[in-house]
Amino acid sequence: MNKWIALTFALTLAVWAPGCREWTQEEDSDIHPGTVDTAAPAIPTTETTMAAGKTPAPEDLLHRRFALAGVDGREFTIEDRNLRPDIEFNEGFQITGRVCNRYRGPAELKDGRLYAENLASTMMMCINSELNELEQLFFAMLRAGADISLTDGGMTLSQGGRVLSYARADWVR
Secondary structure, X not given: OHHXXXXXXHHHHHHXXXXXXXXXXXXXXXXXXXXXXXXXXXXXXXXXXXXXXEOOOHHHHOOEEEEEEEEOOEEOOOOOHHHOOEXXXXXXXXXXXXXXXXXXXXXXXXXXXXXXXXXXXXXXXXXXXXXXXXXXXXXXXXXXXXXXXXXXXXXXXXXXXXXXXXXXOOOOO
């Protein structure tokens, strides 16, 4: 049994360790005073998205992090801000983040749509049923291709009548 635990740990490190680092609340507030508090980010409205929305190029998203602010026009709230679903765009147009589970993998922008069909993800059971449903929606949207637009304060992903609104939550501004 111990060799399976060690193998699982080694594989997890191989997938997540390069370029990843957990941030603590103290680090966010003390070392990085320019960070955004994602406890209650504003929800980009449909009007804002339509008026200020812009189809991004990969370089518009590079090194940007967004925290989930709303689902289908309703504010998304979660008690522990460290568990807030997010998405981050990294070098080589790799995306990382979490919904219920952490995920990582290549993404592609094509004709104003964000695709990510081959994401690696931890496979833990989501105790929170809302996060479980949200995770399934998120991965389905990225497999099918989600319309993506940038707003003044965030980003929206939409597909099949569903809309995920994100507020900008870069580690450092």
